[in-house]
Amino acid sequence: MLGKRKVQAEDLYKLKSIVDPQVAPDGKQCLFVVTEIYPDKDTYRSNIYWTTIGQMIEPLPWTFGDNRNFSPRWSPDGQSVCFISDRSGTNQLFIINSNGGEARQLTFHPNGAGNPVWSPDGTRIAFQIALGQGESLQEREDRKRKQMRSVPIEVDRMKYKLDGTGLWEGRYTHIAVLEIASGDIVQMTNGKHDYQLLGWSPNGQHLTIAADLSDDPDFSFIQDILLYHLETKTFTNLTRRRGIFSSAAWSPDGKKITIIGHEKEYEEYATFNKIWMYEVAEKKLACLTADWDITVGDSGFGDIQQGVVKPGILWCEDSRSFYFTATNRGSVLVYRGTVEGHIDPVLSGRQHVYGLSMGGKSDRAVVAVSKPAFPGELFVLDTGTGKLEQITRMNETFMEQVELADAEPIQFSSRDGWELNGWIMxxxxxxxxxxxxxxxxxxxxxxxxxxxxxxxxxxxxxxxxxxxxxxxxxxxxxxxxxxxxxxxxxxxxxxxxxxxxxxxxxxxxxxxxxxxxxxxxxxxxxxxxxxxxxxxxxxxxxxxxxxxxxxxxxxxxxxxxxxxxxxxxxxxxxxxxxxxxxxxxxxxxxxxxxxxxxxxxxxxxxxxxxxxxxxxxxxxxxxxxxxxxxxxxxxxxxxxxxxxxxxxxxxxxxxxxxxxxxxxxxxxx
Known part of the structure; x- marks a missing residue:
């Protein structure tokens, strides 16, 4: 502790948020996003960094500048990376060769684009876009927008505002697919519903989507997992209005889909998330973790991480097992599950795993980890032994300079005998x-x-x-x-x-x-x-x-x-x-x-x-x-x-x- 100074509020300017690790298909490289404060403009800047797995080298920046560059996604063959950047003024999709070079802009719509997902053959990218009445995919970002006028806002729905977004502007989130070679874009969904893109089927014939297709969403608080058939442009509802489902992942062999969600037994926010298995051929949905009294996913939060991405379910190449995070007794940890419903801890201890990614073989993963006296870095996780090896040190200078207080876990009983847990710093x-x-x-x-x-x-x-x-x-x-x-x-x-x-x-x-x-x-x-x-x-x-x-x-x-x-x-x-x-x-x-x-x-x-x-x-x-x-x-x-x-x-x-x-x-x- 000798020579270290006290933590100050202004140290926010020194702290870096390391999130969204994305392991390459070969399992040897990893991209991630670093967000830091840009004091001159009193805002944030995000850039994508590259590092290797297994060879200890200094991570290298892949993007530069004072914009927001985020959501890096490897192509299936690992030769290209799609990402989002606001360098043109709005969030747009860009593509870059994984060996380097200049990034090429793929989308140009004035409303921007987001959530890119590669097709299995690497020729197309599905993404989300917000469209209002009279707006089409053909509009260009460089076209001057009509000057906003002070006009009355007519409201005829209860869900007309949302914190962090503001008043509803009459736009719905839709799914579109971009052909990389030609640049052609086709809109997949229509109508007065919001759609969240989740992924592609391994054969490239379906998209998995989360949406509420209720006739009156004002009185509906559910979300289903849907299969969108690209050829017929029709939906199959996998969860059939059972509750709130937010994540879906195909097994590599295309026979199963794991889904995260719940049936609102204790309403939306109190009910624990569970893992469900949908058998594609049999068209049957069953809960794998019905008797597991632990909620699936990351329910923790920090006050420095920006743009944390929930990993969902990560399948192993055998199509029999998978990895995920879950929140248990004050920690967020990594677990392994099987199609038979067996669950085992992979990474234990007192820590917050706020990022998880795998590529290539499933013998190792990259995790983002934070602790009370540790702001957050990336580690390689040996999934067989649970051993961690640190591969980033973006906040090392900060930690060398300041004296951080650790948090002692406490456990005690309430006045009516319930076990309670917390920390004292x-x-x-x-x-x-x-x-x-x-x-x-x-x-x-x-x-x-x-x-x-x-x-x-x-x-x-x-x-x-x-x-x-x-x-x-x-x-x-x-x-x-x-x-x-x-x-x-x-x-x-x-x-x-x-x-x-x-x-x-x-x-x-x-x-x-x-x-x-x-x-x-x-x-x-x-x-x-x-x-x-x-x-x-x-x-x-x-x-x-x-x-x-x-x-x-x-x-x-x-x-x-x-x-x-x-x-x-x-x-x-x-x-x-x-x-x-x-x-x-x-x-x-x-x-x-x-x-x-x-x-x-x-x-x-x-x-x-x-x-x-x-x-x-x-x-x-x-x-x-x-x-x-x-x-x-x-x-x-x-x-x-x-x-x-x-x-x-x-x-x-x-x-x-x-x-x-x-x-x-x-x-x-």
Whole structure:
């Protein structure tokens, strides 16, 4: 630790996000995407890098410049790579020879293009494109767009806005196929539905697509896996409106399709994802992991990774086994499954695997791994032994310069006997006998989880002398289906008690925590719980609510998903006004004595800015200590993906508020 400095909020400028590893078909090379902040323009730039597997060499950049270059996808023969770039002004498809040279632009539509998928013979690329009424594939990017006029927006559907996207512009996402040699593009799907491209069949005759083909999507919250027959231009529905299915992968022999999804037994967000097997010849769908109480996929999150791509199912060449990631007890790990339904861990330990790719033989894979004191790098995974070999060191300079706090896993029992898990992060500079303030962090969702991953906000607080407690209360993913479902209909109940039980456990176990100086903060559901907590206890001496909810009654109509979330997760309708008000932090504003800082994105459509305004006015009218900070051009997820300068100001606001109310005068020097 000698000579190392403390972590600062501004270290976001030094951290690099390493995501989306793509192993070549020969299994000897790997492409990946590195995203970093571009301070001069207060934005991000992404470039594609190349490295080898098995030979330790320095990764080389494949693309250059200050644009966004991402989604590299190898051709089946490994001779070419398709990727997406915004260098022309909008996201377009480009192709480049795998031996180098100049990239050639493939698409030119004003609306851009995305999600490229190669055909098995390497002659075509399927992709997604958004098209509105009167728009065609023939429009060119270089054609001047009609000047936007201030016109009224007519709304006749409930799903007319989406956080991060804005108001619906009348466009639907469709699938098109591009012939590489000629440049010809043919639109595959039509109509008033959105289609998500998943892949090609090994024989090149079908596309796998995810879509909801309901007549009235406003009242439908399902997603099916469809087979699109390229010759007949018809669909076969594989999942038949059973629930939410989001991923599909063909076995190499073309006889089976693995599908990830669920039947909404506990509604959309609380239900664990499972692996399903579709037998193509028999046209039968069966669940392989019905008795496995672990959710398939990555439910964790970090605050530095940009553009993480979910790997889905990766088949082995034998068409009998496959690899995937799953979220289990605070970690995201790699597992091997078989067509008979057997599952075995491949990579264990406490870590967050946020990327996975295979090519060639299945004896090794490339994984992207993060840990609480490790921002994230790529490793080669020996799938037989579970051994890891690091192949990138993009964040090595940062780690050599700063003193990072590690996170100690904790396990304890709730007051009603449930097993609970979390972490305690001790300030690296904490001296023997010193008492430090404690910040309690609460995650969003609630059907997400804190995991064994790097969180820059936590490291920033620890470097400023705070102990950080974060845990997964009831409702979190990764501890069994019953645990995840337990919060529905009980927001502010046992989940709140779990958080207080975690505080009591930490105070009893760690003598370096000052029980008189406790702070609490959280995003989204965590912001709601922050508001709720300070309305029900005065033990916290400072609080910061980010992107929070204060009034469930108004949230029903103003959020992009309010009506659905309240009906399925609060188990209430708009007629249950008394219940919704009883569960609203605003109802307890008169009890709040804790100084509250409210941080909110101006363009947040998930938990809209009026939620922050209501709590602010309610407290200010009573002369309570409260401050509201409105972040311009910011949606619900601005703390993780927003404008870099605003992300850094966000961190300073949080630490500054806690400094003001939790630190002594000498500690603030």
């Amino acid at each position: 001790k300030p690296a500079a904490c001296q023997e006998g010193q008492k430090v303030p404690l910040i309690v962090e609460i995650h969003g969702g609630p059907h997400l989880l804190f995991s064994d991953t790097y969180l820059h906000q936590f490291q920033t607080l620890a470097s400023k002398g705070y102990a950080v407690l974060y845990m997964n209360p009831r409702g979190s993913i990764g501890y069994g289906q019953q645990f995840a479902d337990a919060v529905r209909g009980d927001y502010g109940g046992k989940d709140y008690e779990d958080i207080l039980d975690a505080v009591d456990y930490a105070l009893d176990r760690y003598n370096f925590i000052d029980p008189a100086r406790l702070g609490v903060t959280g995003d989204s559901y965590g912001g709601y719980m922050t508001n709720w907590a300070i309305g029900h206890t005065n033990r916290f001496k400072a609080a910061v609510a980010v992107g929070s909810i204060s009034n469930w009654i108004s949230e029903y109509g103003v959020s992009d998903l309010g009506y659905y979330l309240i009906e399925t997760h609060m188990k209430a309708s708009l007629q249950d006004v008394e219940l919704l008000w009883e569960k609203s932090p605003l109802a307890y504003a008169d009890r709040i004595e804790t100084p509250l800082l409210i941080l909110h994105g101006e363009h947040d459509l998930r938990c809209t800015i009026e939620q922050a305004e209501q709590m602010f006015i309610a407290l200010k009218r009573q002369r309570k200590t409260v401050k509201l900070v409105r972040f311009p051009e910011s949606d619900h997820y601005y703390p993780e993906h927003g404008r870099p300068s605003l992300r850094i100001k966000h961190l300073h606001y949080i630490s500054g508020w806690f400094d003001q109310y939790l630190k002594t005068a000498s500690e603030q020097i």
